[in-house]
Amino acid sequence: MSAPTGSNSGAQGGLAVALASALREYKGMWFGWSGEQTDEYTGQITFQRNQGVTTATVDLEEQDIEEYYNGYANRTLWPLFHYRVDLAEYEREFAGGYQRVNERFADTVQPLIEEDDAVWIQDYHLFPLGEELRKRGSKNRLGFFLHIPWPPRRLLSILPEAQALVRSLFAYDVIGFHTEEWLQSFCDYAEHELGAAMIDGNLHLGDRQVKVMACPIGIDAQEFAGLATSTRGRLSFRQMRDAAVGRDMIVGVDRLDYSKGLEERFLGYERFLVEHPEERKEVTLLQIAPPSRATVGSYQKIRSNLEGLAGRINGAYADIDWVPIRYVNQGYPRDVLAGIYRAAKIGLVTPLRDGMNLVAKEYVAAQNPEDPGVLILSRFAGAASQLADAVLINPYSAEEMSDAIMMALRMPREERIERWRKMMDVISREDIGWWRKTFTDALMANPLEPEQQDEDQPAHA
Structure with a gap:
């Protein structure tokens, strides 16, 4: 499971509590940014275990934090996806930093992923991570869940990288949203801007298909x-x-x-x-x-x-x-x-x-x-x-x-x-356990590549 960036430090947050519960049940690993700065990115992982949850975190350089986190994630994607076009900033350096950090995350986490692991990636900080893992040979089940709204098609079209971003999501096997409204907005863009087709609950684009589902997160x-x-x-x-x-x-x-x-x-x-x-x-x-x-x-x-x-x-x-x-x-x-x-x-x-x-x-x-x-x-x-x-x-x-x-x-x-x-x-x-089971059941129902079909248990990423 890949966690929302830097959220491991906010253990009292509702989302952090929810994900920690899922990790304890499946004996998974939480990977993400530590929230700390380093002078040079080395990919060195810090492992910790707390209340039955193993975290694997990395520090980021100042430029990475500015362009990836403060920049593209929170000055471009966050306002745009919350319908605040007036506050969204579009800088090539932001987009470049966002892509660079997701590539670094993929390089760093890939050696931790075992052949039979299911990978559940969380939120807008990590949209491209699934595609980067596929490029590095991952044939694992990959799921993605978005915890913020998905904007309407005409609003998303303002984003210069919109088509590439949406296309990258077809690297996943399952994509989850909190509501039917967010799901339908995603499908509308994929169908009208990329030419995707909805067939039996799956979106098809080229040789890829992804199951999309509305699955609202709950609490205990x-x-x-x-x-x-x-x-x-x-x-x-x-x-x-x-x-x-x-x-x-x-x-x-x-x-x-x-x-x-x-x-x-x-x-x-x-x-x-x-x-x-x-x-x-x-x-x-x-x-x-x-x-x-x-x-x-x-x-x-x-x-x-x-x-x-x-x-x-x-x-x-x-x-x-x-x-x-x-x-x-x-x-x-x-x-x-x-x-x-x-x-x-x-x-x-x-x-x-x-x-x-x-x-x-x-x-x-x-x-x-x-x-x-x-x-x-x-x-x-x-x-x-x-x-x-x-x-x-x-x-x-x-x-x-x-x-x-x-x-x-x-x-x-x-x-x-x-x-x-x-x-x-x-x-x-429809509590946190229901949310967790609904999504992971859908992810585990997705068939693996032929050479991996005997390995069929959720694990960590």
């Missing part, structure tokens, strides 16, 4: 529910309730990123304060937003904008015994977050575009079944296709957000319980 719902009632979860719950001093709390937890709709969220909350002055001292918004990609200019700008917006709103509406927004720029352990979610009357999850969004599912799992809170969810998050019983909104509309907050605050307990039960059923049924 029961485990996360247990965290909410763990020792630290209960302590966190009590601290939040004490800090609220009888007020209703709204919570948002997001990595500091323009795709998360944080500015729109603050403006929607402000609209609520303006339209419902009688509620001003009855509710507070806690926004937890750990910084990320601090060297990328667009991320520096959003942090500055949010700090200014939070300060303006608090200056306009705060009183000596109440502050409308508590804005925190740091992360917290999962059990602490579970307690915070459980204490919140409303979970406000309003990305402008999101591949899935596991915070929405974690908020639901953390709730008290007898008195659950209300999830307000952007209809543009991948999770909305599963969590139809959330209060779904257009995050661009401050009025819709204001109305949704008022609706959630006044929602009767019976309705809150009914909505929660339906959502909890979904996230319990």
Whole structure:
């Protein structure tokens, strides 16, 4: 399994937890960038074993980090795939660095791959890795899963390397997406721009065929529910309730990123304060937003904008015994977050575009079944296709957000319980184990080359 670049350091993230669980089950290996810089790339691998998971990581040179990670991955692909054409940057050096690093990864990881291993590659940092492994003679089963949205055809066509990128994905045997919308956008581009043909659920292009599937990632719902009632979860719950001093709390937890709709969220909350002055001292918004990609200019700008917006709103509406927004720029352990979610009357999850969004599912799992809170969810998050019983909104509309907050605050307990039960059923049924098994079953069903068909077990990469 090849991990999202640099994500091994973020072990508390939902995706990292999900992949670690898969690796423990299949005794796999997690390969990727260490997140560290070196003076010269040597391909030297650092092996570590933690909680039953073996990681094999490499350091990258400063130029690699700038062109591959900060550049093409996060200043070209990330904004474009999240529909932010205005923020996407197209530099040949970025594209060249991205290709170079994926070639280096292929050179480095290929000797670790055994003949009967299945290789599961994760996310947009590593689009070309499968093709590079094929060039080096790999006949293994290769799967790829995209954790971000796939943009519509006309949007993707803006990318100078779009055709080559999509063509490279036909090196894989199975490609997974979180939703049918992302899957259909991929197929639309492949069919209309490359001439691929869909036959029996497989996309055919030349002598290659790839199975495409919608397979939304989940969480371990029961485990996360247990965290909410763990020792630290209960302590966190009590601290939040004490800090609220009888007020209703709204919570948002997001990595500091323009795709998360944080500015729109603050403006929607402000609209609520303006339209419902009688509620001003009855509710507070806690926004937890750990910084990320601090060297990328667009991320520096959003942090500055949010700090200014939070300060303006608090200056306009705060009183000596109440502050409308508590804005925190740091992360917290999962059990602490579970307690915070459980204490919140409303979970406000309003990305402008999101591949899935596991915070929405974690908020639901953390709730008290007898008195659950209300999830307000952007209809543009991948999770909305599963969590139809959330209060779904257009995050661009401050009025819709204001109305949704008022609706959630006044929602009767019976309705809150009914909505929660339906959502909890979904996230319990289509959990992390279901996601893992659904994808790996599809990958292992793909036939190997004739000389390898006796070797038929999932392993590591």
